[in-house]
Amino acid sequence: MMLRADLLLIQDWIAPGSRVLDLGCGDGTFLAHLKATKGVRDCGLEIDAGNILKCLQAGVNVIEQDMDKGLRNFESGSFDTVVLAHTLQALHRPDEIVEEMLRVGRNCILTFPNFAYWRHRLSLVTNGRMPKSPQLPHEWYDTPNLHHCTISDFDQLCRSRRIRLVQRTVVDDDHRSTWPMRLWPNLFGINAIYHITR
Numbered sequence: 001m002m003l004r005a006d007l008l009l010i011q012d013w014i015a016p017g018s019r020v021l022d023l024g025c026g027d028g029t030f031l032a033h034l035k036a037t038k039g040v041r042d043c044g045l046e047i048d049a050g051n052i053l054k055c056l057q058a059g060v061n062v063i064e065q066d067m068d069k070g071l072r073n074f075e076s077g078s079f080d081t082v083v084l085a086h087t088l089q090a091l092h093r094p095d096e097i098v099e100e101m102l103r104v105g106r107n108c109i110l111t112f113p114n115f116a117y118w119r120h121r122l123s124l125v126t127n128g129r130m131p132k133s134p135q136l137p138h139e140w141y142d143t144p145n146l147h148h149c150t151i152s153d154f155d156q157l158c159r160s161r162r163i164r165l166v167q168r169t170v171v172d173d174d175h176r177s178t179w180p181m182r183l184w185p186n187l188f189g190i191n192a193i194y195h196i197t198r
Contacts, residue, residue, distance in 0.1 A: 003033055005175035006085060006111045006193060013109055013167070013195050014038060018080035021045070021105060023067055023097070024087040028055035035059070043079075068092045071100040079105040088112045090144045095157060102163065102198050110194045114170070116150035116186045134173060135190060151186040158196060166195040 003011075007030045014020060016038040022031050025044030028051070034040040044062040046052050055062035065073075068091055082105030088094045089112050101108040113135040123131035130140040138144070151170065158165055170181045170189030180188040 003030060004085075006171075006191060007033075009169060009171070009175060009193055010083065010085070010109050010111065010195075011037075013107070014040065014081050014083075016040070019043075019078070020081050020083065021074070021079040022083045022085075023101070024084065025051075025055065025060070025062065027051045028058045028060035028062060030083070030085070031055075031060045032058040067097055070096065071104050074104040076103050077106065081105055081107045081109060083109045085109075085111045086113070089115075089147050089149055092146060094147055094149065095161075098157065098163070098196075099161070102196070106197060107166070108194075108196050110154075110192075110196070112149055112154070112192055114151050114186065114189045114192050115148040116152065117190050118187050151189055151192050154192065154194065162198075163196050164198060166197055168195070169193040 011034065014034060018040055020031065020034060020040045020042055022042070022044045025031055025046050028044055031042040031044050035042055042061050044055055044060055045065045045067060046055060046062055047064065047066050052062050052064055082101040084097065084101060088110055091097050119133065120131040120136070169177060170185040170192055171177050172181070172190050175191065
């Protein structure tokens with residue numbers, strides 16, 4: 001079972017035996033991995049019928065649900081950890097889903113591409129077109145990304161909503177962190193990984 005590099009990094013932030021909700025869980029690979037290696041009690045939210053079938057085949061508990069309609073069907077504090085990996089930028093109201101995540105989970109883990117990465121900035125300045133990269137492979141007209149979030153934007157959201165930052169990691173394409181990324185994360189970080197709580 002092959003995991004994306006960001007999921008390999010965040011698995012260490014999830015306690016064994018905990019209750020985990022994975023928003024936009026895809027084919028359930030991550031939850032299946034967490035069940036096998038950490039014995040978590042899992043629940044995934046997914047909207048794609050093909051992915052839902054794969055989740056069920058993998059023994060992952062999954063609910064068909066559109067995250068843009070909120071998480072009102074979950075009680076407050078019903079999960080230890082809520083995960084939202086590389087989906088924040090594709091939601092209509094990402095600020096509302098972050099609030100909902102913090103309501104239903106004690107800990108929340110989010111990953112998203114940093115749109116302020118220096119190569120993206122340079123591409124926009126030199127070409128005058130929306131940047132494309134391995135993290136942003138789509139054209140401007142067919143991209144699933146609705147909100148172009150930067151690390152500074154998300155930091156500001158956390159400050160304004162009194163969200164406590166437990167840990168933040170900023171990484172490159174190979175999910176390594178270098179000293180320039182630690183000094184100037186908004187400029188040199190390609191992917192942001194946040195662990196937040198109230």
